[in-house]
Amino acid sequence: MNRLALINEFLGQPPNASSHGYQIDHILEFSHWFMGALFVGWSVFFIFVLIRFRKRRQPAADYHGVRGPISTHLEFSVVLIEAVLLLGFAIPLWAKRVNQFPPGKEGLVVHVVAQQFSFNYHLPGVDGQFGRRDVSFVSNSNPLGLDPNDPAGKDDIVTTGELHVPVNRPVIAELSSKDVIHDFFLPSMRIAGDAIPGSLIPIWFTPIKTGTYEVICGQLCGLGHYGMKGTLVVDTPQDYQAWLKERAELAGGAQGASSPSAPQPQSSPGAPQQPQSKPAAPAASPTPQL
Numbered sequence: 345m346n347r348l349a350l351i352n353e354f355l356g357q358p359p360n361a362s363s364h365g366y367q368i369d370h371i372l373e374f375s376h377w378f379m380g381a382l383f384v385g386w387s388v389f390f391i392f393v394l395i396r397f398r399k400r401r402q403p404a405a406d407y408h409g410v411r412g413p414i415s416t417h418l419e420f421s422v423v424l425i426e427a428v429l430l431l432g433f434a435i436p437l438w439a440k441r442v443n444q445f446p447p448g449k450e451g452l453v454v455h456v457v458a459q460q461f462s463f464n465y466h467l468p469g470v471d472g473q474f475g476r477r478d479v480s481f482v483s484n485s486n487p488l489g490l491d492p493n494d495p496a497g498k499d500d501i502v503t504t505g506e507l508h509v510p511v512n513r514p515v516i517a518e519l520s521s522k523d524v525i526h527d528f529f530l531p532s533m534r535i536a537g538d539a540i541p542g543s544l545i546p547i548w549f550t551p552i553k554t555g556t557y558e559v560i561c562g563q564l565c566g567l568g569h570y571g572m573k574g575t576l577v578v579d580t581p582q583d584y585q586a587w588l589k590e591r592a593e594l595a596g597g598a599q600g601a602s603s604p605s606a607p608q609p610q611s612s613p614g615a616p617q618q619p620q621s622k623p624a625a626p627a628a629s630p631t632p633q634l
């Protein structure tokens with residue numbers, strides 16, 4: 345999907361950066377070319393009908409219309425192609441996204457909590473367990489309401505605006521919202537999912553290229569919707585470890601948590617450990633929230 349992806353480029357699709365994205369691009373491109381062919385076909389037919397049934401040649405209305413088989417064949421072909429597109433491509437592709445999640449250990453699970461007008465990210469930290477969250481604990485410094493008494497939450501990482509993930513590892517994002525319906529949309533990853541208060545909606549993707557990508561809210565969610573943007577940074581495994589370490593230090597510095605080392609995903613090789621006593625690193629990335 346590069347040379348032939350003319351329409352996708354014309355529509356302003358950013359280059360794909362996820363493992364499944366080429367399938368989305370393929371079906372988008374094909375559908376647009378097909379719609380183009382339909383548009384030209386029906387336009388020609390429309391002009392033909394205007395001329396063929398003009399008043400001069402057809403002074404009295406004919407209530408039976410065209411009797412030949414061509415229009416039936418044409419309409420049947422269109423229905424057939426659309427059925428193939430829907431049943432053969434769109435539904436299987438959708439089902440794969442919705443039903444075939446990567447196994448739990450393999451994926452990186454992150455909670456995405458939307459609010460007017462930003463995305464918050466909650467990572468489980470070194471113990472791999474998400475701390476309990478409760479709305480009664482929500483404050484400016486604790487946007488997700490992490491329970492300070494829950495030991496599982498001591499090493500959790502919470503960030504706002506910027507999320508880092510490692511390249512070539514499935515990311516499972518569980519979406520929820522604190523206020524209204526938002527939509528976590530990663531155009532470069534060819535994935536989006538609604539963030540609905542009271543629901544936990546999982547989506548997943550595997551980034552295949554390192555870089556910085558845009559995160560946007562895909563649902564009109566209020567006056568500040570236009571500014572509800574964020575950043576997804578796809579790191580090399582080493583850079584990702586460094587980011588985790590930095591966030592853990594910032595979190596430790598901010599809340600005095602007793603996490604002794606930087607959190608590491610289960611499947612990665614060990615990264616250098618950092619003593620907790622080290623002062624918080626300078627805030628090169630967005631302000632720590634916890």
Ligand SMILES: [Cu+2]
Nearest residue numbers: 526561565572
């Ligand atoms: Cu929004």
